[in-house]
Amino acid sequence: MPALTQLLVNAPAAAEARSTHTLICVFLRGGADTMNLVVPYADDHYYNARPTLAVKRPGNSTDSSLKLDDRYALHPTLKPLEAAFKEGRLGMVQGVGTDSTSGSHFECQDQMEHGDSEKGRPAGGGWLGRFLRSRADQSASALSAVAIGTKLPESLRGAPSVSVLEHIDDISIKAPSGDPKAVVGALRAMYGADVTLLGQRGQQTLDLFQRITAMHSSRYAPENGAEYPTNNSFADGLRELARLIKTRVGLEVACIDLPGWDTHFFQNSTAGGFASNAQKLAEGLAAFETDLQKHRSHYTIMVTTEFGRRIYENASLGTDHGRGFCFVALGDKVRGGRILGNWPIGAMDETNPLGPGGVGITLDYRDVFAEVLAGAMGAIDPSKIFPGASLSRVGLMA
Numbered sequence: 001m002p003a004l005t006q007l008l009v010n011a012p013a014a015a016e017a018r019s020t021h022t023l024i025c026v027f028l029r030g031g032a033d034t035m036n037l038v039v040p041y042a043d044d045h046y047y048n049a050r051p052t053l054a055v056k057r058p059g060n061s062t063d064s065s066l067k068l069d070d071r072y073a074l075h076p077t078l079k080p081l082e083a084a085f086k087e088g089r090l091g092m093v094q095g096v097g098t099d100s101t102s103g104s105h106f107e108c109q110d111q112m113e114h115g116d117s118e119k120g121r122p123a124g125g126g127w128l129g130r131f132l133r134s135r136a137d138q139s140a141s142a143l144s145a146v147a148i149g150t151k152l153p154e155s156l157r158g159a160p161s162v163s164v165l166e167h168i169d170d171i172s173i174k175a176p177s178g179d180p181k182a183v184v185g186a187l188r189a190m191y192g193a194d195v196t197l198l199g200q201r202g203q204q205t206l207d208l209f210q211r212i213t214a215m216h217s218s219r220y221a222p223e224n225g226a227e228y229p230t231n232n233s234f235a236d237g238l239r240e241l242a243r244l245i246k247t248r249v250g251l252e253v254a255c256i257d258l259p260g261w262d263t264h265f266f267q268n269s270t271a272g273g274f275a276s277n278a279q280k281l282a283e284g285l286a287a288f289e290t291d292l293q294k295h296r297s298h299y300t301i302m303v304t305t306e307f308g309r310r311i312y313e314n315a316s317l318g319t320d321h322g323r324g325f326c327f328v329a330l331g332d333k334v335r336g337g338r339i340l341g342n343w344p345i346g347a348m349d350e351t352n353p354l355g356p357g358g359v360g361i362t363l364d365y366r367d368v369f370a371e372v373l374a375g376a377m378g379a380i381d382p383s384k385i386f387p388g389a390s391l392s393r394v395g396l397m398a
Contacts, residue, residue: 020141021298022245023376024254025128025155028281028305030261031105033319034326035309035359036269037078037278038092040343042071049312053319055269063270072339076270077279080286084330089296091334091396094341095362096327097307103321105262108306112365113154120388125158127385128253131373132159134384141250148237148256156255168240226291228284234258235284242291245298252377258284261305267318285330300331300376302369308359324359327368333375335398367392 040046041057055075058067065073066082072092074082084090099118100108111118115127123130132145145162147153156162165171220243222228228235237256244251260277267274285301292299308325329336342362366389374380375397382391 020144020248020250020252021300021376021378022241022251022254023128023373024241024256024299024301026281026285026301026303027109027153027255027257028261028277028303029105029109029257029259030263030305031108031307031309031321032261032277032305032325033263033267033274033309034305035311036267036274037075038068038094038326038328038339039065039073039075040071041065041067041073043343045311051313052317053267053269053313068339071343075275075278077275078282080282081330084289085337088337089332089334090328090330091336092329092339092341093327093363093368093394093396094339094343095324095360096304096341096365096368097324097361097363098365099361103307105306110154112304112306114157115155115366115369115386115389117364117366117388123387126153126155127369128155128255129158129162130385131377131380132156132161132253134381135252141252143244143249144252146241146244146251146254148240148254153255153257156253159253165240166237168243222287222291224290224293226287228287228291229280232280232284234280235287238284238288239291242288245292245295263309264314264318264320265316267313289330297332300329300333300372302372303328303330304365304369310358322358324361327365329372329396331376333398335396340395363394364389364392367394368396371397 035046036053036055039055041055047054055073056064058065058073063076066076066079067073068085074085081090098108098111100111101118102108113126114123115130116122125133128145142161143163145156145159147156147162147164149164149166152162152164163171220239222239222242228239234256241251241254241256244254258277258281260273263274266272269275281303288301289296304327305325308322309319310322312319314320326339366386370380370382370386370389370391371394373385382389
């Protein structure tokens with residue numbers, strides 16, 4: 001029974017009673033072209049550099065971008081998120097990035113998830129793992145950190161406890177009869193007779209299992225008419241996180257990926273793979289928001305990618321690896337309805353070590369990550385989470 005053993009080892013006292021806020025980290029793996037997600041429609045350079053890939057300026061057609069302010073607009077497939085921006089719950093920051101000049105997906109993702117700088121010494125473990133360790137003196141849930149998927153993300157490396165799962169139903173006590181009541185009864189009798197710390201943890205873990213069993217997917221009904229897209233692993237993962245947040249099992253940090261953003265070939269503007277991925281992102285987050293309408297004070301979502309794309313389209317009607325990107329945050333604690341940061345597209349950046357045409361980086365990603373973490377989860381010690389970083393205020397969080 002490996003799942004039970006892991007929970008017993010890692011579950012501190014009074015875990016499930018702890019009231020928490022959840023930070024959900026969405027990683028767009030592959031280097032998302034955020035210029036086509038948050039469209040700089042007021043800059044003619046964007047349209048000159050992308051004769052086939054640029055998204056239309058705001059207008060009445062179905063493939064026109066959706067105006068946010070006098071400079072920026074949303075990709076039309078992101079319409080499900082438009083209301084959140086107008087409500088002031090969705091905010092963006094332009095020109096975010098790492099100091100890595102490698103152009104490598106692996107190296108940039110690795111640096112970002114570890115919370116490191118290319119010039120500094122490795123901090124050890126992941127930035128979220130260090131955050132959770134910094135709070136280890138408090139009572140934390142056995143499900144304080146969850147990664148949706150099949151492998152542990154580097155950002156959670158070193159956390160006191162992490163569960164990697166695709167479905168909550170994977171966390172269960174298996175019984176040959178299919179009914180775990182007899183097994184649970186035997187375990188309760190065993191741990192009830194044990195007055196040591198192990199006995200206490202055993203009882204708490206069994207209580208947690210019972211709460212999770214009550215959340216069985218066949219009985220879960222999204223609220224407020226929310227409809228999660230079908231045949232969509234990203235939406236499925238968000239649905240699982242919604243269940244955990246509602247049940248208040250002490251979830252503090254959750255990681256979920258949306259891959260497939262490496263658009264070197266035939267990227268297209270409002271059709272094809274890029275648009276399909278953008279639609280998955282928007283519809284998944286919108287369903288999650290609708291489902292958790294009564295619980296919106298209990299979570300903050302951050303959306304990042306390892307780097308952006310070049311300003312100009314390539315000969316294969318796609319975009320190559322760039323540098324800076326647009327960071328997105330969603331939640332009640334976000335000072336949204338604004339796009340922060342500078343937009344350095346006006347003059348093609350000849351100083352970019354990856355070559356001309358990349359969006360310049362005006363904000364260290366750690367500035368943004370640290371501000372979202374502190375704004376969502378409360379006071380943090382930046383020197384423990386991002387050692388060596390000289391952090392600056394961004395203004396994204398309340």
